[in-house]
Each structure stands twice: as C-alpha cells, then as structure tokens.
Amino acid sequence: MSDVPIEQPLDYPLPAPAALEPPAEWARLRQQCPVARVKLPSGDEAALVTRYEDVRSVLADPRFTRELNAPGAARIIDTESGGLFNSPVANTLAAEGHARWRRMVGKWFTARRMAALRPGIEATADRLVDGMLEHGQPADLVTHLAFPLPVWVICDMLGAPESDRDRFAHWSDVTLSLTEYSGTEIDAAQHEFTACLTDLVDTKREQPGDDLLSELLAVTDAEGRPMSDAGLVATAQALLVAGHETTASMIAKMVAMLLADRRHWERLAADRTLVRTAVEEILRFDPNGGFGLPRFLHEDAEISSGLLPSGTTVVCSMAAANRDDSAFESAGELDLGRSPNPHLAFGAGAHSCLGQPLARTELQVVLDVLLRRLPTLDLAVGADELRRVEGLVVGRLHELPVRW
Amino acid sequence: MRITVDEVKCCGAGQCVMVAPDVFDQRDEDGVVVLLDAEPPAVLRPAVHEAASVCPAAAIALDRRG
Numbered sequence: 119m120s121d122v123p124i125e126q127p128l129d130y131p132l133p134a135p136a137a138l139e140p141p142a143e144w145a146r147l148r149q150q151c152p153v154a155r156v157k158l159p160s161g162d163e164a165a166l167v168t169r170y171e172d173v174r175s176v177l178a179d180p181r182f183t184r185e186l187n188a189p190g191a192a193r194i195i196d197t198e199s200g201g202l203f204n205s206p207v208a209n210t211l212a213a214e215g216h217a218r219w220r221r222m223v224g225k226w227f228t229a230r231r232m233a234a235l236r237p238g239i240e241a242t243a244d245r246l247v248d249g250m251l252e253h254g255q256p257a258d259l260v261t262h263l264a265f266p267l268p269v270w271v272i273c274d275m276l277g278a279p280e281s282d283r284d285r286f287a288h289w290s291d292v293t294l295s296l297t298e299y300s301g302t303e304i305d306a307a308q309h310e311f312t313a314c315l316t317d318l319v320d321t322k323r324e325q326p327g328d329d330l331l332s333e334l335l336a337v338t339d340a341e342g343r344p345m346s347d348a349g350l351v352a353t354a355q356a357l358l359v360a361g362h363e364t365t366a367s368m369i370a371k372m373v374a375m376l377l378a379d380r381r382h383w384e385r386l387a388a389d390r391t392l393v394r395t396a397v398e399e400i401l402r403f404d405p406n407g408g409f410g411l412p413r414f415l416h417e418d419a420e421i422s423s424g425l426l427p428s429g430t431t432v433v434c435s436m437a438a439a440n441r442d443d444s445a446f447e448s449a450g451e452l453d454l455g456r457s458p459n460p461h462l463a464f465g466a467g468a469h470s471c472l473g474q475p476l477a478r479t480e481l482q483v484v485l486d487v488l489l490r491r492l493p494t495l496d497l498a499v500g501a502d503e504l505r506r507v508e509g510l511v512v513g514r515l516h517e518l519p520v521r522w
Numbered sequence: 523m524r525i526t527v528d529e530v531k532c533c534g535a536g537q538c539v540m541v542a543p544d545v546f547d548q549r550d551e552d553g554v555v556v557l558l559d560a561e562p563p564a565v566l567r568p569a570v571h572e573a574a575s576v577c578p579a580a581a582i583a584l585d586r587r588g
C-alpha cells in the first residue's frame with residue numbers, strides 16, 4: 119500500500135484496517151504530504167488536509183466556504199442533490215443568515231439547559247438499559263441503547279410525537295448516506311421528511327408546547343423578524359440529521375473503544391469522576407471519524423503547509439488531525455485523564471457543532487449509567503470482529519454485541 | 523491574569539461554562555458567553571486555561587501580564 123506514489127490521487131474515504139483502527143495513511147500523510155490529492159466517491163478531486171494546525175485554521179477561516187454547490191466545487195457523491203453537504207436544508211439555513219440562526223437556536227443548547235435536560239436523558243438511558251437486560255445477553259448495544267437514545271432526545275427537544283421516532287431515524291439514515299442509497303431514494307426520503315416536518319410545524323402553531331419549535335414560532339431575532347416556515351422546517355431537519363446518527367455512532371464507538379482494552383473500562387469503573395475527560399478523549403481518539411468536512415475556496419489562500427489555489431475543494435480530516443503528535447502529547451495513546459483536550463471532533467470556528475453541549479451530555483450520561491448499572495460489561499465478540507458501516511458521512515459500527 | 527471574551531466570535535458552545543462555571547456564564551436568550559470574573563483568583567487559573575484552549579471559537583483571550 120505504501121508504495122503508491124504520492125502524486126496519484128488517493129481514493130477517499132481512506133481504507134482502514136479494522137473498525138477500531140485508524141487508516142494507515144494518516145500518519146504518513148501528516149508527515150509527508152499534509153496537503154494530499156484525493157479522489158472522492160463522485161470521481162472529482164479534492165485536497166485533503168490532516169495536520170492539526172491546518173485543519174483548525176481552515177475550519178476557522180471564512181475564506182474556506184461551505185459553498186459546495188458553487189461552480190467548480192468537487193461533488194462528494196455522484197447524485198444530483200449532492201447529498202447532505204449541499205442539501206436544501208443547508209441552503210435554507212444559509213438563507214436565514216447563519217449567525218442570526220445560531221443565536222436564535224443557541225438558547226436551547228446552553229450549559230444551564232443541558233443541566234436541566236440531564237435527568238430526563240438519564241431516565242431514558244436507564245429505561246433503555248432495562249430493556250437490554252430484559253432481552254438478555256448477548257445483546258446489541260447499538261439497537262438497544264446507542265441508536266434510540268439520541269432520536270428520543272432530539273424528538274423530545276423538538277416536541278415530535280413518540281410515534282414518529284422510527285421514521286425520523288430512517289430519514290436521518292438515508293440523508294447521511296454517501297453511497298449506500300441511490301439518488302432517487304435520497305431525494306424521495308428528503309421529500310417525505312420535509313412534508314412530515316411541515317405538518318409538525320403547523321401542529322405547533324395551533325397547539326404550542328414546551329419545545330424548541332413552539333418557542334421558535336413565538337420569538338423573533340434582534341431586528342424583530344420571525345424565522346420563516348422553511349427556516350423552521352430546515353432547523354428541525356438539521357437538528358435531527360446532525361444530532362442523531364453522529365451521537366448514536368459515537369455512543370457505540372465509545373463503549374467499543376473502552377471495552378476493546380478493558381483496562382480503560384476498569385479505570386473508569388474505579389473512578390467515575392474521570393467520565394468528563396474520558397468522553398473528550400474518546401472524541402479525540404475516534405479512529406473512524408467519518409468523511410471529515412469539505413470546504414470550497416473562491417480565492418487563493420495560504421495555510422501553514424502551503425498555498426491552496428482558488429477553486430480548490432478542501433477536505434479536512436479532523437480525526438487525522440486529532441492524532442497529530444505536534445498537537446497532543448502521546449497522540450497515539452488513549453489517556454482518559456487528558457486535559458486540556460482541544461480536539462476537533464466538533465469542528466472549529468463559527469460553524470463548529472451547535473449541538474456539542476448536548477452530544478457531550480448524552481455521552482457522559484450514557485457512560486455514567488452503564489458504569490453504574492453494568493460494571494461487568496464486556497464485548498461479546500473480539501474487537502477485530504466489529505465491522506464498520508461503509509458509505510456514510512458519519513463513521514459507524516454495524517452492531518456492538520455485549521455481555522455483562 | 524486578565525481575561526477578555528469576544529462576543530462576536532463566540533458560538534455559544536458552552537465549553538467554558540462547563541469547565542469554569544465560576545468565571546463564565548451564558549446569556550439565556552442566545553447562549554453567548556458572559557464573563558463573570560475578568561481577574562479570577564489563582565486557584566481557578568488551570569480551569570480558565572483549559573476553557574481558553576478548548577473554546578472552539580477561540581473567543582477567550584488571556585493576558586498573562588495583568
């Protein structure tokens with residue numbers, strides 16, 4: 119593999135040796151080829167950046183735009199809609215004014231609100247663990263806990279009825295697919311999803327509840343303008359799509375990483391005050407971080423590893439950057455007490471993950487509940503038998519068989 | 523140590539509040555950072571340094587001379 123000349127574009131996403139092991143190319147690219155030519159699933163070419171300093175500065179620099187539908191920008195996949203990155207959702211939110219939108223929605227994600235949500239999330243996690251215990255061992259932690267919890271949390275926040283949760287889960291799955299579903303399937307799912315959310319917004323207008331959509335219907339921005347209906351639907355869609363699969367797969371990968379070398383699990387079981395730093399370290403260490411973030415340049419831009427010409431599509435690999443030895447001491451080791459931990463799993467700059475406080479809360483709660491309820495938890499298969507789902511923007515495990 | 527925060531850059535991620543709740547808070551209406559104590563006592567310095575380093579928007583600046 120390593121005698122492929124660097125001038126040839128690498129196929130992207132990069133192949134990885136095993137579900138919990140990073141692509142072998144990361145280390146080589148960081149050292150020898152910090153701006154690498156890659157070929158995306160569509161066949162178009164992009165420039166991949168893997169060093170911490172480069173990834174952080176590209177993400178924080180507004181010259182690297184999210185306009186992946188601009189003429190000349192590389193397409194990620196070969197469908198007309200272009201999938202997640204230039205979906206109507208992204209465009210509608212851009213039309214609402216990004217900074218304005220963040221401020222209007224941001225009040226639902228403050229540290230104080232997270233503290234208020236925590237007991238409800240904990241009760242749900244406990245209930246899901248009860249279900250897993252009833253099912254008996256071995257059990258798939260993805261089906262019983264990792265997948266349902268984040269849908270429940272977001273549907274609850276949006277005020278969506280319990281009966282819609284399975285359909286919501288399916289839509290977010292299709293929207294995040296890279297190659298698994300066809301373009302027609304993706305378009306059909308997005309269409310149905312939008313129709314269902316439009317109904318939900320109408321319901322909230324007639325019967326407001328104590329939820330994010332009802333609140334957004336009632337408030338205006340600093341200039342007294344309300345959010346448009348399309349903006350509301352896009353917000354609901356964005357939160358579900360952005361917050362479901364990402365968190366679900368991270369929960370499964372977190373448990374898998376901690377159990378693959380059970381000393382990590384035992385260290386946490388002995389000292390649960392480490393849960394906060396452990397979650398950050400797991401986010402940093404994620405070997406299967408998904409596609410990364412694409413950006414498009416309308417002008418030449420200099421980064422520390424060189425000049426990127428106007429018209430370049432840049433793909434930032436946060437997961438590769440998170441293992442850069444020049445940013446983290448012993449970057450290749452999982453250290454559950456690491457602090458500070460300025461990892462890039464949630465991106466950086468003005469677009470960095472809006473839901474990160476919620477994701478952190480969910481991950482901390484799940485870990486706490488599992489350590490309390492199932493201290494004897496263990497993998498029911500060898501770590502090398504775990505398989506990743508190919509073809510998704512988000513790196514995900516097929517299943518996680520556990521016993522206790 | 524003197525702290526300044528940039529409200530325009532802040533993206534409301536609340537990391538600073540989680541790490542150093544005695545020094546940082548967030549506005550209820552939009553989640554933007556509120557500086558509670560610009561010159562916190564020495565015991566809080568490690569937490570303040572952590573907050574500044576993990577802030578995704580690089581919105582927290584520390585002046586070590588002050």
Ligand code: HEM
Binds near residue numbers: 466469
């Ligand atoms: C472990 C779980 C999660 C990970 C790894 C993650 C990762 C990310 C990343 C890397 C971005 C940056 C996208 C960009 O710069 O183009 C992002 C954006 C975003 N995330 Fe998350 N996320 C997670 C959970 C959540 C949750 C739970 C929610 C909400 C319920 C959420 C909502 C959002 C939204 C709305 C954006 C767009 C922000 C903007 O454009 O300003 N995420 N996420």
Ligand code: SF4
Binds near residue numbers: 527537539577578
């Ligand atoms: S951590 Fe940074 S971005 Fe987040 S609330 Fe604090 S100052 Fe704002």
